Amino acid sequence: MRLASPNYVRQRIAEFGPTRDRPFVLGLPTGSTPVDVYWQLVDFYKRGELSFRNVVVFSTDEYVGLPRAHPESNCSFMHRHLYDHIDLRPENINMLDGNADDLAAECRRYEDKIALVGGIELFLGGAGSDGHIAFNEPGSSLGSVTRAKTLAYETVLANARFFAGDVDRVPKLALTVGVGTIRAAREVLLMITGAHKAVALAKCIEGGVNHMWTVSAVQLHPSALVVCDEDATLELHVKTVRYFKSIEQVQEQLIGRENIGVRGSISRLSRSSAHATGSALSTGGDMSLAHSDGGDDDDD
Template sequence: RVIIRQEPEAASKYIAEYVVDRIKSFAPRPGQPFVLGLPTGSSPVLVYRHLVRKHKAGEISFKNVVTFNMDEYVGLPPSHPSSYHSFMWEHLFSHVDISPSNVNLLNGMAEDLEEECERYEAKIREYGGIELFLGGIGPDGHIAFNEPGSSLQSRTRVKTLAYDTVLANKRFFGDDVSQVPNMALTVGVQTVMDAREVVIIIIGAHKALALQKCIEEGTNHMWTLSSLQLHPHPLIVVDEDATLELKVKTVKYFKSIETVAKSCGMGQKMPK
């Protein structure tokens, strides 16, 4: 499904409400947590803001939620202000009632990086897999740090970052490109695809070409988000600016599908 909203705020609110509904429907409890995959970056910030508001309003608890983040830079300690550890605690974890023991993030300072990646995959398996993986994309259509050319069968691994990605992320390092790590640990495309459901947020005109490539063209390892075409339960939520490269017919199709679904009482129907 593709859900189109007028602007980023509305798209982010839709996803936050969807995630909350999924957690409530699952009814997690001790011994049977809801396993949630999470991204970093600019796109999910508004989603996290809405989730925090809903938690503070008493609408959702994260006590029985276990999280696995998508990626982390190699060589940045968790305390570094630009690490994804710091990002997640700043924008979500420190504002909700999640137990620190239920938070899983890759360790970019691990002595053996390959072993760290294997450990991460094993821990996901221990929990029975990820129920819902939330993600964003880069302008080149990459999901997590699975950049163009990544295998669609890839698993959590060490990844060299493309220069375009380094440039895009320099804003988190005082606009100094020399400070941006050029390697990261990332879940693989298949790691994401193994989740029972994948929900992607795509915001802005600079990601319009990536959206077009990923939903109007075929599955292609040069646009790794296109792998979602093969997933049984993918949901992509976008703002109007992100649809600028889509055919008018495509946009009308997805809007009409949502209208019909709502009229049938299936507005946010969960996968069986």
């Protein structure tokens, strides 16, 4: 996903043509998976190829009780890896407040703000090895909205590496956008990499929709793109991988690898000069599986 995901984001923003009165709205995750994507977006900005001046962002989650200035808060994470390095207007940065006096009211405020700006245009997400998306742990309602969630012990263990390996220091409660919030986005781009997430990808692509694997809810979305690497496909049926790769070959011949999944006319897209190292495979505009040349071995 070295370039496939960030190229997709760049092209969608350019295609949308955001203005101050009509901004492009992005939902952005924390975790290790999107770090490379964020740094590539920063590089696009520094090279003058992308502006976030008329982009509104919503971070997906935040720990409860952890100060915003704490180095492992999701607020600090987003500023460290993206927000402090691009031309986002401060008023266009939206984050959940895990220290709010009334957490339920804070969650309602967040949902209201998303609605006020017209909804999320593109939601980026990662997935845990247990199939959670954002902090929507196994068993979450597929219609859920932003709320407080108790974190599963597997998630706490996975995140202990950010807290000097001390499980006791990891917050056990978090605020998170809901599965329903994610499904309400007009487009979803999901990033899954690594052999340890192969089961999650298989449940997402081949299994039925199941609230014990919240990532599977993307099957219900009218416009979802899944970006993965070879290792993440290890639990998929061989014929499934071959199917998507065959579609990739056809689409690449039509519009070029870098444009697969991007909305717009084929004739216009075929003239694009951008290049991506990932490859995308479409099922006809409903749900797509994009195949990347590399990934990481982190949990989210």
